[in-house]
Amino acid sequence: MKKIFSTNFCLAFKKQMAKNRAKAGDLWIIMAKPRASENTPPRELLEKLFRTAYAIRVFETEGIKLYRQGLIRGYFHPYLGQEGIATGVCAALRKGDFIASTHRGHGHCIAWGADIKRMVAELLQKETGYCRGYGGSMHIADITTGNLGANGIVGAGTPLGVGAALAAQVRGSDAVTVTFTTDGATNNGTFLESLNLAAIWNLNFILVIENNQYAVSTPIGESTRETDLFKRGAAIGVESHLVDGNDPLAVYNLTEESARKCRAGQGPILIEARTFRHMGHHVNDPGKYMPEDKLAYYKQRDPVDRARNNFVDLGHASAADVSTIERSVEKEFADAVEFSKGSREVSVDEFRAFAAVY
């Protein structure tokens, strides 16, 4: 059978793929070097980082259990393993700022200070949920507090974030907008278009790429030749950084500095936070394609453990302090489940009335 593609081209392509893969591996080793922090961070901050990271961990772990019991339906993309990023970023923002999120959005919501009750209620399709059960896991939003929502379309949150940042500028506000995006979304046109617009308009915009090195089952080395995603910012004049996404404190420090620069008119800023999922793409994906050694490496550098250790070592917290926080976070989730179970679903009449709006 006649081949229409040149074999040479295919070989070259495969070689490049193999090279990219090796490179992605090397980077993960380079990243292992711990970052030295100059000043001891305040205990309150360390406590907050730990509480948030742990709250996300509990939400996802318990949420998956509810899913397995058949109580949650539809898509569910766990944030397990990536907690350090949302935790660090959101702790560095303030009231009046904005965030836009991804399909893997529970962590961003929690770190933004969302009410766990209303999040659980949304997953359990209750009327008390953030979107009254209309949205579900992939669409939790809390517009009133500046959370512009999770998004089922990869890359869609980036222009939204630019719009929020532009609106802030138009209104003369110094609010900062963070869009959380993903390695997969960097190969979508919205990434370049958004970052470029943010740059020409000097927006208070921080684009955080959560590089978990996979898009579903595709390793990053197969979808880009330059796996250092932060390097893309330089090409269009945007200050860019790489940070260990599994280190909540490092993420916090970088975001805090970035937000300060933005408010001083030096935005936008691109941050690549490198991390790894603890499981497959979604609850029903066993993730067999994820290399075991790499997974083990990242699990050893678990962001929740890092936050806990920081709280203990740098914040001089006792075992009792830690356990008080853990029990209170766990109770908050259990209460949220109770609350949701006691909530009603949107009634058909109400649904029809809402439906009649437009």
Added chain:
Amino acid sequence: MIDVTLVDAGRLAVQQEMRRDPRVWVLGEDVARGGLWGQYRGFLEEFGAERIVSTPISESTIMGAGLGAALVGTRPIIEMRIFDFVMCAMDELVNQIAKIRYMFGGQARPAVVVRMPHGMWRNSAAQHSQMLESWFVHLPGVIVVAPSCAADEAGLMVSAIRSDDPVLFFDPKDLWLAADRMPAGEIQPIPFGKARRLHEGGDLTIVTWSAIVPKVMEAVTLLAAQGVHADVLDLRTLWPWDEAAVLASVKKTKRLLVVHEAVEVGGFGGEIVARVIDQLGTAHVKVARRLGAPRLPIPFSPPLENQIRVTTEKIVAAAMKAARE
């Protein structure tokens, strides 16, 4: 006959055509790993990475590159993974693919198949459940295919791949994993624009397509038990569509009900109703009506989703009304 799912049927058809024609190849996200539903399982081993090409999440370029590759003589199958993501590739589809042949005065015919699994499936919510096939029937320059069973999935896929003009192929997500049967051996192409008669009856004509078809057939059985006998046509392709078959049936029954899962307002059902009345005249058509979803985004909540679903009960009720009025 062989036992297959619709996914298997589609896979066998693409495989057969890729064996037959070296110009045929596939591009899309995760396709080399077998595709989201396994619709390309085993292709990497059989055809090599040069003919089953996984891409980054770059829908506009996947679509546009498919067109470019078609213009230079290859025949790509462009996999959109889930229909809703085609929104990210609209310029390439609407302004480019659909226009080329006519706009260039017939110099080129882009032989692409755009595969877009569509519809509600397991509470996927507003951005992963849409059925907007009527948009594309409204778009000159493309062929629109929407099968509902394994044999049609396979036979229409063969025709789609052999077509010299762009084919938009809507795989019915909700039926994709359902057990079905299809003829063994070489898959024969099914011509576009030929409806399939699923049931004979003289009381009313039901025209339908895609994921709702099994529900229509459930309804037909319930209707028959109540003495109402429907003539049921699965259009299978929406452009071209089998106007002659529909007209012949309505001539006989004088009553038409079009059933689709998509939103009723502005749906393709409206066009069918209009054509039938236009061609047969109001004197010969007693009822011409559509049944579709309310004009709403799909809610996540399963009970709310069920509210907007076209169900067997709704079909029975609408058909009874149409038959008895």
